[in-house]
Amino acid sequence: MPQTSPTPGLFETIYTTRALRRFKPDPIPEEVLFQLFDAAIRAPSGQNVQDWRFVVITDPAVKREMQAWAEESWKRYQPQFAADPAAIDALPRTKRLSLRSVEHLSHHLAEVPAIILVCGLKGRHSTPGGSTFPAVQNLMLAARALGLGGSVFNLALRRDRLHEMLAIPENNEIYCLLPMGYPTDKQGPVRRKPVKDVVYLERFGAAWEFAAKQPENGWQDRWVARDTPLNGSATSP
Numbered sequence: 601m602p603q604t605s606p607t608p609g610l611f612e613t614i615y616t617t618r619a620l621r622r623f624k625p626d627p628i629p630e631e632v633l634f635q636l637f638d639a640a641i642r643a644p645s646g647q648n649v650q651d652w653r654f655v656v657i658t659d660p661a662v663k664r665e666m667q668a669w670a671e672e673s674w675k676r677y678q679p680q681f682a683a684d685p686a687a688i689d690a691l692p693r694t695k696r697l698s699l700r701s702v703e704h705l706s707h708h709l710a711e712v713p714a715i716i717l718v719c720g721l722k723g724r725h726s727t728p729g730g731s732t733f734p735a736v737q738n739l740m741l742a743a744r745a746l747g748l749g750g751s752v753f754n755l756a757l758r759r760d761r762l763h764e765m766l767a768i769p770e771n772n773e774i775y776c777l778l779p780m781g782y783p784t785d786k787q788g789p790v791r792r793k794p795v796k797d798v799v800y801l802e803r804f805g806a807a808w809e810f811a812a813k814q815p816e817n818g819w820q821d822r823w824v825a826r827d828t829p830l831n832g833s834a835t836s837p
């Protein structure tokens with residue numbers, strides 16, 4: 601029973617929210633942005649401290665500088681493909697699509713309507729990311745439900761420069777960057793290792809028989825229409 605609708609249900613949203621890295625130039629209306637953050641901050645955090653802070657970056661000059669950092673990171677991260685971009689075409693499909701989209705965003709970051717910087721108080725939590733990334737995932741899911749898309753994209757993360765340029769206090773840690781906009785690539789089923797490979801029963805490494813009998817793709821067919829384009833990727837940074 602594939603369930604697709606203009607406003608996807610919770611499970612369809614979870615099964616189809618991909619990392620998207622190509623966007624239309626259209627700006628994100630403020631009421632849409634507000635809905636995005638109003639959903640993001642419903643997430644849990646340790647002691648409900650909610651010390652996450654978000655900076656919405658739309659300033660072209662700042663985005664241009666961030667793109668320059670992303671271009672440098674791309675060269676460091678994929679020197680072979682930076683020197684010879686055509687070599688990406690020889691890769692297997694999922695790897696090729698994924699790398700092409702990372703390459704694209706690295707060279708077009710300045711055109712993205714908004715880059716969301718996520719930070720929070722340093723040293724406030726014993727598991728700092730644990731009190732931040734639930735809000736990031738809420739934001740990603742809300743984005744998908746609102747017709748937006750994005751991805752964590754830390755290739756443009758220059759902490760020292762961002763602290764300075766955006767007046768981020770020293771007692772805040774920057775966790776990630778999320779370029780966001782109306783995507784030109786489609787959301788679609790995400791490929792993940794099956795449950796049986798990552799969930800054990802009682803002891804680490806001990807098989808869970810029920811999971812072992814389920815389809816390799818899990819139960820995604822319950823939530824994703826079969827004709828949903830599968831241009832997702834299993835491998836990205």
Ligand SMILES: Cc1cc2nc3c(=O)[nH]c(=O)nc-3n(C[C@H](O)[C@H](O)[C@H](O)COP(=O)(O)O)c2cc1C
Nearest residue numbers: 617618619702752753754755790791833835836837
């Ligand atoms: C902590 C974290 C860091 C990430 N850093 C980057 C990054 O620097 N560049 C990038 O293109 N994607 C980055 N991603 C996105 C992942 O590559 C992507 O979510 C993953 O490959 C799954 O993609 P899919 O949902 O489209 O299958 C990051 C994701 C997370 C959670």
